[in-house]
Amino acid sequence: MRIKRIGIKTKHSRGSEEALSQEILFQASQLKRHAAGIYGFGNFLIRARNKIVDIIRKNLEDFGCAEVSLPILQPKNLWKESGRWDIYSDNKQMFYFSGRNGEYCLAPTGEEIVLDFARDNIVSYKDLPINIFQIGNKYRDEIRVRGGILRSKEFLMKDGYSFHSSFEDMVLEYENMKKCYFKIFKDLEMDVVSVKALNSDMGGKVSEEFMCFSEIGEDKILINEDKTLALNEEILQDEKALEMLKQTNKDLDINKLKVVNCLELGHIFQLGQFYSEKMNGFFVDETGKKKAYYMGCYGIGVNRVLGAICENNCDEEGLVWPKAVAPYSSVIIYSKENEKSAANLYSSLKEKGVDVVLYDKEATFGSKIKDSKLLGFLYIIILGNKYLEDGLYEIEDRVNSNKMFLNEEELIRFLRS
RNA sequence: CGGGGUGUAGCUCAGUUUGGCUAGAGCACUUGGUUUGGGACCAAGGGGCCGCAGGUUCGAGUCCUGUCACCCCGACCA
Numbered sequence: 001m002r003i004k005r006i007g008i009k010t011k012h013s014r015g016s017e018e019a020l021s022q023e024i025l026f027q028a029s030q031l032k033r034h035a036a037g038i039y040g041f042g043n044f045l046i047r048a049r050n051k052i053v054d055i056i057r058k059n060l061e062d063f064g065c066a067e068v069s070l071p072i073l074q075p076k077n078l079w080k081e082s083g084r085w086d087i088y089s090d091n092k093q094m095f096y097f098s099g100r101n102g103e104y105c106l107a108p109t110g111e112e113i114v115l116d117f118a119r120d121n122i123v124s125y126k127d128l129p130i131n132i133f134q135i136g137n138k139y140r141d142e143i144r145v146r147g148g149i150l151r152s153k154e155f156l157m158k159d160g161y162s163f164h165s166s167f168e169d170m171v172l173e174y175e176n177m178k179k180c181y182f183k184i185f186k187d188l189e190m191d192v193v194s195v196k197a198l199n200s201d202m203g204g205k206v207s208e209e210f211m212c213f214s215e216i217g218e219d220k221i222l223i224n225e226d227k228t229l230a231l232n233e234e235i236l237q238d239e240k241a242l243e244m245l246k247q248t249n250k251d252l253d254i255n256k257l258k259v260v261n262c263l264e265l266g267h268i269f270q271l272g273q274f275y276s277e278k279m280n281g282f283f284v285d286e287t288g289k290k291k292a293y294y295m296g297c298y299g300i301g302v303n304r305v306l307g308a309i310c311e312n313n314c315d316e317e318g319l320v321w322p323k324a325v326a327p328y329s330s331v332i333i334y335s336k337e338n339e340k341s342a343a344n345l346y347s348s349l350k351e352k353g354v355d356v357v358l359y360d361k362e363a364t365f366g367s368k369i370k371d372s373k374l375l376g377f378l379y380i381i382i383l384g385n386k387y388l389e390d391g392l393y394e395i396e397d398r399v400n401s402n403k404m405f406l407n408e409e410e411l412i413r414f415l416r417s
Numbered sequence: 418c419g420g421g422g423u424g425u426a427g428c429u430c431a432g433u434u435u436g437g438c439u440a441g442a443g444c445a446c447u448u449g450g451u452u453u454g455g456g457a458c459c460a461a462g463g464g465g466c467c468g469c470a471g472g473u474u475c476g477a478g479u480c481c482u483g484u485c486a487c488c489c490c491g492a493c494c495a
Contacts, residue, residue, distance in 0.1 A: 009427085009428095009445075010456090011427095011428055011429085011444080011445080012428085012429085012443090012444055012445080012456060013428060013429040013430085013443085013444065013445095014429080015428090015429070015488095016488080016489090017488095018489085026428095027428095033487090035486085035487085036486085036487060036488085091493075092418095093493075093494085108494095109495090138495080140493095140494070140495090142493075142494075143418075143492075143493060143494095144489095144490090144491085144492090144493085146489095151494075151495085155495070156495095157495060158495090159495090200493085200494085201493090201494090209495090210495095218494085219494095263495095264494075264495060265495070266495070267494090267495060299495055300495070301494090301495030302495085303495085304495055305495090335453065335454080336453075363456085364452085364453055364454090364455090364456075364457060365453060365454045365455065366453090366454070366455040366456050366457080367455085367456040367457090368454095368455090368456090369454080369455050369456085370455070370456045371456080373455095374456095382454080384453095384454055385454070386454090394454095
């Protein structure tokens with residue numbers, strides 16, 4: 001891509017956003033606040049998010065989940081069935097309004113609509129189990145938005161749902177999804193821990209959150225030395241949940257756990273029959289009897305994952321994207337005398353399948369380098385005086401923070417490795 | 418929703434305390450020239466309903482009332 005085509009105007013001043021990464025995204029002109037909690041994404045940011053989505057999708061499919069797409073605009077009657085219309089509209093978390101034929105909401109979450117989907121497709125125990133997911137926007141009129149895309153009113157979420165004929169089968173799938181989630185975060189090059197959490201408005205009894213450590217995280221978790229046991233601080237306020245935890249972990253000593261700030265990236269739930277009983281989610285079992293199916297629910301906040309990746313991979317100079325999600329691997333910057341050589345290199349790299357950006361905006365060398373660092377390229381390919389002298393490309397490797405000089409063949413081999 | 422704060426140029430902000438000439442700076446932008454290896458320099462230029470509405474006053478960015486928007490702190494959440 002030629003940078004002039006993208007429409008990036010980087011800013012030299014920084015505002016006062018609490019998270020450095022968010023500030024850098026504004027400065028890099030990758031994030032635009034259109035209103036409180038409502039953001040537009042630039043080319044780099046959306047490319048990174050698309051890569052995250054691809055990784056999530058591939059792993060889910062590997063673990064036996066099938067993608068669907070359910071509406072975000074949803075009718076009130078569905079929400080009346082589950083009893084959550086009043087909960088979500090009372091606490092104003094849901095955007096709802098009147099249309100031509102009744103009332104609607106923009107979905108804050110998807111249990112109701114997926115149940116409506118399931119009622120059509122699950123009739124017999126022979127139809128179970130199934131596991132479906134979707135990746136789409138969710139809308140929540142947050143009481144307070146925070147930290148740029150870390151908590152916004154419109155956000156991309158992957159939400160998945162599984163349906164089972166027995167409690168035991170639901171638990172099996174829950175464990176399967178837990179494995180899947182760890183694999184996803186591993187592929188995203190992120191360190192996460194799973195922590196015991198409360199189910200609150202979601203229903204059901206058992207749930208775990210996937211957290212990454214972060215100074216700016218809104219959640220506090222308690223975790224032991226070897227990271228084998230962790231729980232959300234909120235559990236301490238809930239006697240029942242705490243009691244349950246103590247039963248399954250006999251040697252639990254709350255006082256020995258360390259408190260750490262975290263960002264919640266994902267949450268998986270054993271919902272049981274909470275929704276199916278309320279919403280006519282029945283199947284016929286082996287004996288011909290009607291029975292409500294057991295459900296599991298599995299969410300990942302894609303935008304928040306994106307935000308967390310930025311936060312964990314930036315410094316004062318800018319971002320350095322992890323390889324797995326980098327919007328572009330490299331950028332070519334050049335002095336005037338090398339314009340033609342740079343254009344030639346750009347074409348041949350593209351031909352070889354390297355995702356490279358040609359920095360074809362007029363600017364001084366200094367600002368080209370500053371921009372390149374701000375935007376988070378992994379490798380900055382420089383055609384300057386040294387190229388004129390000996391025809392070697394200078395590569396600034398932001399991943400390992402070193403410099404090297406390569407000819408074209410070596411460069412291509414390096415970038416494709 | 419409670420508490421605190423901010424709205425002035427595309428961006429970051431001075432100016433408001435104590436009302437007074439034609440509203441400022443830096444960055445960005447346009448034109449010309451000199452530059453060209455870590456956010457260059459010189460010159461000229463464009464750009465403002467001072468959030469919005471009303472009021473006080475000879476006179477309001479500045480004072481008063483209302484209103485809207487946004488930010489920060491608390492409960493909520495992926």
